[in-house]
Amino acid sequence: DSGVTQTPKHLITATGQRVTLRCSPRSGDLSVYWYQQSLDQGLQFLIQYYNGEERAKGNILERFSAQQFPDLHSELNLSSLELGDSALYFCASSVGGTIQETQYFGPGTRLLVL
Amino acid sequence: DAKTTQPNSMESNEEEPVHLPCNHSTISGTDYIHWYRQLPSQGPEYVIHGLTSNVNNRMASLAIAEDRKSSTLILHRATLRDAAVYYCILITGGGADGLTFGKGTHLIIQP
Numbered sequence: 001d002s003g004v005t006q007t008p009k010h011l012i013t014a015t016g017q018r019v020t021l022r023c024s025p026r027s028g029d030l031s032v033y034w035y036q037q038s039l040d041q042g043l044q045f046l047i048q049y050y051n052g053e054e055r056a057k058g059n060i061l062e063r064f065s066a067q068q069f070p071d072l073h074s075e076l077n078l079s080s081l082e083l084g085d086s087a088l089y090f091c092a093s094s095v096g097g098t099i100q101e102t103q104y105f106g107p108g109t110r111l112l113v114l
Numbered sequence: 115d116a117k118t119t120q121p122n123s124m125e126s127n128e129e130e131p132v133h134l135p136c137n138h139s140t141i142s143g144t145d146y147i148h149w150y151r152q153l154p155s156q157g158p159e160y161v162i163h164g165l166t167s168n169v170n171n172r173m174a175s176l177a178i179a180e181d182r183k184s185s186t187l188i189l190h191r192a193t194l195r196d197a198a199v200y201y202c203i204l205i206t207g208g209g210a211d212g213l214t215f216g217k218g219t220h221l222i223i224q225p
């Protein structure tokens with residue numbers, strides 16, 4: 001158990017819909033990262049937040065957005081969903097915000113868009 | 115981040131040592147070598163990292179070539195629980211960014 005929690009574990013929705021994925025980092029960690037894992041693209045970094053502020057951006061689509069709240073939990077919002085958005089979405093956390101630090105990954109949310 | 119090359123898959127027997135290679139011929143002097151692994155149906159987990167010297171921890175050992183163009187992750191006594199995809203990642207500097215995962219090596223452990 002990494003100490004990172006993600007909800008929900010599974011999500012099934014339809015194309016065009018909007019969903020919100022939630023992540024709670026390990027106690028004491030200030031940085032949260034979001035990753036997408038699909039069969040064809042592998043694990044891809046989406047976005048990083050540190051203490052409430054956006055810190056780094058990866059391959060995040062414009063239809064996707066994220067935020068980190070004062071209690072440090074984070075939400076990833078996916079809108080206008082397409083079939084290709086079906087994937088595993090992982091959240092990770094680290095103490096500070098630098099890439100050298102160990103990242104602790106949650107169990108993931110499996111999203112299926114029908 | 116500099117590119118790494120790993121075999122697609124490897125097979126080993128339970129309770130035997132496993133040597134997972136990683137080539138990184140374009141590594142720069144400030145690149146750290148990190149290893150993560152992903153067990154089936156789980157998120158990735160950190161295994162070990164190093165810069166120049168060999169490193170040991172409770173999970174594994176990391177052997178780094180003298181020219182740093184390659185490294186080897188060593189599992190001293192593989193168990194069925196070590197069956198996973200192992201990722202070798204080069205990380206540069208201390209700035210903010212996410213990890214860049216390649217395809218990794220799928221390690222199969224035979225009982």
